[in-house]
Amino acid sequence: MSDPTPLLAHARQALRHSPVEIESAANPRLRHLRELLESGRERRRSGQTVLEGWHLLESWLAGGQPVLQLVLPRRTFQQLGQGGEPSSPASRREHGRSPSANPWQRVSPQRQPGAPIPSGNVASMNGNPEMVAQAAQASWLVLDDWLFDQLDIMPSPSPLLAVVETPRPALPASAPDHDLVILDRIQDPGNVGTILRTAAAAGIRTVLTTAGTAACWAPKVLRAGMGGHFVLEIHENIPLEQLKAQVGALPLAGTVLQDGQSLYASDLRQPLAWVFGNEGEGIDPELQARLGCRLTIPQDPGVESLNVAASAAVCLFEQRRQRLASAS
Amino acid sequence: MSDPTPLLAHARQALRHSPVEIESAANPRLRHLRELLESGRERRRSGQTVLEGWHLLESWLAGGQPVLQLVLPRRTFQQLGQGGEPSSPASRREHGRSPSANPWQRVSPQRQPGAPIPSGNVASMNGNPEMVAQAAQASWLVLDDWLFDQLDIMPSPSPLLAVVETPRPALPASAPDHDLVILDRIQDPGNVGTILRTAAAAGIRTVLTTAGTAACWAPKVLRAGMGGHFVLEIHENIPLEQLKAQVGALPLAGTVLQDGQSLYASDLRQPLAWVFGNEGEGIDPELQARLGCRLTIPQDPGVESLNVAASAAVCLFEQRRQRLASAS
Numbered sequence: 001m002s003d004p005t006p007l008l009a010h011a012r013q014a015l016r017h018s019p020v021e022i023e024s025a026a027n028p029r030l031r032h033l034r035e036l037l038e039s040g041r042e043r044r045r046s047g048q049t050v051l052e053g054w055h056l057l058e059s060w061l062a063g064g065q066p067v068l069q070l071v072l073p074r075r076t077f078q079q080l081g082q083g084g085e086p087s088s089p090a091s092r093r094e095h096g097r098s099p100s101a102n103p104w105q106r107v108s109p110q111r112q113p114g115a116p117i118p119s120g121n122v123a124s125m126n127g128n129p130e131m132v133a134q135a136a137q138a139s140w141l142v143l144d145d146w147l148f149d150q151l152d153i154m155p156s157p158s159p160l161l162a163v164v165e166t167p168r169p170a171l172p173a174s175a176p177d178h179d180l181v182i183l184d185r186i187q188d189p190g191n192v193g194t195i196l197r198t199a200a201a202a203g204i205r206t207v208l209t210t211a212g213t214a215a216c217w218a219p220k221v222l223r224a225g226m227g228g229h230f231v232l233e234i235h236e237n238i239p240l241e242q243l244k245a246q247v248g249a250l251p252l253a254g255t256v257l258q259d260g261q262s263l264y265a266s267d268l269r270q271p272l273a274w275v276f277g278n279e280g281e282g283i284d285p286e287l288q289a290r291l292g293c294r295l296t297i298p299q300d301p302g303v304e305s306l307n308v309a310a311s312a313a314v315c316l317f318e319q320r321r322q323r324l325a326s327a328s
Numbered sequence: 329m330s331d332p333t334p335l336l337a338h339a340r341q342a343l344r345h346s347p348v349e350i351e352s353a354a355n356p357r358l359r360h361l362r363e364l365l366e367s368g369r370e371r372r373r374s375g376q377t378v379l380e381g382w383h384l385l386e387s388w389l390a391g392g393q394p395v396l397q398l399v400l401p402r403r404t405f406q407q408l409g410q411g412g413e414p415s416s417p418a419s420r421r422e423h424g425r426s427p428s429a430n431p432w433q434r435v436s437p438q439r440q441p442g443a444p445i446p447s448g449n450v451a452s453m454n455g456n457p458e459m460v461a462q463a464a465q466a467s468w469l470v471l472d473d474w475l476f477d478q479l480d481i482m483p484s485p486s487p488l489l490a491v492v493e494t495p496r497p498a499l500p501a502s503a504p505d506h507d508l509v510i511l512d513r514i515q516d517p518g519n520v521g522t523i524l525r526t527a528a529a530a531g532i533r534t535v536l537t538t539a540g541t542a543a544c545w546a547p548k549v550l551r552a553g554m555g556g557h558f559v560l561e562i563h564e565n566i567p568l569e570q571l572k573a574q575v576g577a578l579p580l581a582g583t584v585l586q587d588g589q590s591l592y593a594s595d596l597r598q599p600l601a602w603v604f605g606n607e608g609e610g611i612d613p614e615l616q617a618r619l620g621c622r623l624t625i626p627q628d629p630g631v632e633s634l635n636v637a638a639s640a641a642v643c644l645f646e647q648r649r650q651r652l653a654s655a656s
Contacts, residue, residue, distance in 0.1 A: 190518055198638045203628040224635070231631060264649045297645065298652060300531040303559060307552070310526045310641035313634065317625065317642045318649070321592045324626060 004054040004158045007061075009080045011135035019077065019140035022094050025147060029094070033071060033141070036163060037152055040215050049166045049217040053156035059227030060164060061131040067138035069163035073148035076160060077140075138162070154223060166217045169233045175248020179204055179271050179319075182243065184287060185212035185278040186308060192216060193224020194309040195276060200228035202316035204274075208246060209236045210284070240286065247273045251292030254283050255311055260296035268293070268319040269326055276312045332382040332486045335389075337408045339463035347405065347468035350422050353475060357422070361399060361469070364491060365480055368543050377494045377545040381484035387555030388492060389459040395466035397491035401476035404488060405468075466490070482551055494545045497561045503576020507532055507599050507647075510571065512615060513540035513606040514636060520544060521552020522637040523604060528556035530644035536574060537564045538612070568614065575601045579620030582611050583639055588624035596621070596647040597654055604640045 022030050035042040036050050043049050048068065051057050060067070072080075153161065181199045186192050192214045199207060207216075214221055216234050238246065253268070254275040272293065277283030283291075297306060297314050306314065350358050363370040364378050371377050376396065379385050388395070400408075481489065509527045514520050520542045527535060535544075542549055544562050566574065581596070582603040600621065605611030611619075625634060625642055634642070 194635045194638055197631075197635055201625075201627040201631045201634050226633075226635070228631065231628075262652075264652060297529075298648065299529040300559075303525075303529045303556065305554075306529050306641065307522045307525055307554070307637075309635075309638060310522055313638035313641040314645045317646075320626065321646070324590075324592060 002058065004058070005080065007132055008135060010132045012080045014132060014136035015140060016137050017139055019142045020094055021142045022147060023144050027094050029141060030143065030147065033163065034151065037219055040218060043166065043217065047166055048163055050219050051162040051164060052153050052219055052223060054158035054160060056222060056227060057160065057162045059230050060162065061134050063230045064130060065164065067134055067162045067164055069141055070135060070138040071141045071143060071161040073145045073159065074142050075145050077142045169235065171235055171242065171246065175246055175250060176206060177271055178206070180247065180250060180273040181207045182273060182275045183207065183209040183213045184275055184284050185210055186276060187214055187279060189214045189218055189220035190224045191279065191309045193221040195312045196225040196232060197228035198309065198313045198316060200231045202320050204232065204316065206233045208238045208243060210243065211237045252287065252290050253293035253295060254288070254291050255297060255315065256288065256294045257305065260294040263295045263297050263315060263318055266293055266295055269322050272319065274315060276308050279308055330386065332386070333408065335460055336463060338460045340408045342460060342464040343468060344465050345467055347470045348422055349470045350475060351472050355422050357469060358471065358475065361491065362479065365547055368546060371494065371545065375494055376491055378547050379490040379492060380481050380547055380551060382486035382488060384550060384555060385488065385490045387558050388490065389462050391558045392458060393492065395462055395490050395492055397469055398463060398466040399469045399471060399489040401473045401487065402470050403473050405470045497563065499563055499570065499574065503574055503578060504534060505599060506534070508575065508578060508601040509535045510601060510603045511535065511537040511541045512603055512612050513538055514604060515542055515607060517542045517546055517548035518552045519607065519637045521549040523640045524553040524560060525556035526637065526641045526644060528559045530648050532560065532644065534561045536566045536571060538571065539565045580615065580618050581621035581623060582616070582619050583623050583625060583643065584616065585633065588622040591623045591625050591643060591646055594621055594623055596650050600647065602643060604636050607636055
């Protein structure tokens with residue numbers, strides 16, 4: 001993982017809006033942030049989600065997407081200034097529940113918007129001017145360290161948060177001619193995130209989920225996805241009828257416990273619609289009845305089965321192996 | 329998953345000792361149980377661990393291992409009697425911190441130890457007489473439902489706990505001539521458990537871990553392992569010198585981010601010592617320098633890497649595929 005400091009230090013100097021400093025746990029922006037972290041309902045209502053840590057933000061910025069809010073502890077914000085100087089006096093402090101009535105509130109004039117990106121070898125830092133510009137266009141929230149440390153987030157070597165609009169791509173009008181991955185009621189956020197990461201690494205571009213699958217853009221799933229989300233087109237909660245339309249003529253492929261053909265004896269080179277099913281129950285019976293490729297992964301006798309994310313890794317990379325072998 | 333009721337109902341009738349009924353949160357046996365669930369230090373001190381849920385217990389019993397304590401909520405215990413009758417009056421009730429001084433304590437004479445297993449078609453139930461006998465030889469704790477429900481355990485369709493002695497096999501005197509899996513500072517319990525499950529399914533029999541790897545017999549790891557633990561010989565916290573002795577002449581195999589040979593272009597049929605490394609840092613540099621097979625999994629460009637458990641699944645099943653192909 002790269003060091004976030006150079007890119008963010010450039011972004012800090014190019015900020016389009018003054019950072020907002022938050023010193024009270026009752027601050028409404030902070031409350032909204034906590035709700036986004038903790039509540040799936042709030043994420044759905046607002047259409048926003050939260051990326052935790054520099055790695056996810058870097059991957060997001062690399063995709064050229066805008067950031068709504070960048071949230072930093074004060075210690076990080078200060079470090080981004082030259083040599084740990086105190087944070088910019090041009091920032092606005094917000095303390096309480098009702099900032100406009102708060103005598104401590106201090107709104108200063110905007111810093112020069114669109115100030116040029118400071119000189120220095122931008123190419124040598126992780127990222128590029130476009131990423132700096134995206135980060136600088138976000139609204140920055142600087143939280144007192146103790147407030148930041150109270151947030152329910154994963155420990156990370158470079159802790160920060162980014163609020164972004166949850167991507168909601170429109171369903172294509174017709175079935176694609178490339179592989180699909182369908183997540184059928186996979187409940188564990190870690191499994192969903194790991195499969196998204198694996199699918200991205202295997203070259204998959206489109207993922208569909210059925211109702212009952214963990215929400216793909218929840219912070220836990222994003223964490224496990226490690227940026228895989230950002231190279232995928234993800235369509236969530238697709239009803240069965242729409243799913244059939246999206247699959248079109250692609251053969252459905254999935255693993256079954258009995259009467260399947262060995263994964264290794266199956267020709268997987270053509271585009272497939274992979275289905276991975278619920279941790280306990282496997283693939284929905286109606287989808288299972290439609291499987292064109294009923295596969296089993298040859299396992300040691302006496303061992304029950306693989307975790308669904310491990311099974312997905314074995315399947316998707318076996319397909320990749322077969323294609324690489326036939327291309328060479 | 330099978331229904332636990334028939335096997336446990338037979339075991340209940342064949343109990344060697346009266347069940348102990350616990351009605352107080354201060355009961356010392358319950359305190360010990362909670363410590364085993366929550367504290368790695370207590371698990372190490374006592375040499376015991378806890379299996380959660382019927383699936384793990386069934387796999388454990390199938391291995392023929394003794395169970396120290398079986399812990400059930402009262403509702404389950406009653407259900408094991410005929411048609412939900414109240415629990416046996418022959419049980420001993422334990423309420424408080426100091427049961428012998430508790431006026432509510434009521435210790436009744438032992439039920440007939442070694443009573444014959446009730447008639448009925450034992451073969452038709454899941455399990456066999458040996459499994460029934462092992463379950464019946466355990467000390468049974470019956471917790472008031474509210475006490476059981478307060479325990480920090482995963483929701484499960486058949487909730488119960490089994491306290492068992494943690495297996496600590498002796499290190500073999502010399503290096504084996506079969507595959508090894510080495511977990512090098514893998515920190516996430518879910519990853520460790522998933523790799524153990526995958527390794528067992530791939531036919532691996534021996535796993536070694538270095539210091540810094542999550543404790544394999546912690547409840548979270550057991551949960552993710554889904555019984556894979558019980559067909560593996562697991563040696564934990566092995567110092568580097570001992571590790572080298574255990575590996576002996578086996579080639580060390582692991583994935584690297586750069587300068588590796590494609591997994592698919594490598595001959596993996598001979599016995600290997602697979603090393604899977606820390607989530608963030610990968611394989612320890614000293615081990616990495618000794619890799620005989622420096623492998624890369626060909627991935628889509630622009631996607632960082634696979635989760636370590638997904639990577640282990642791809643590697644171990646590619647080895648399995650190559651062996652199956654060369655055997656057929």
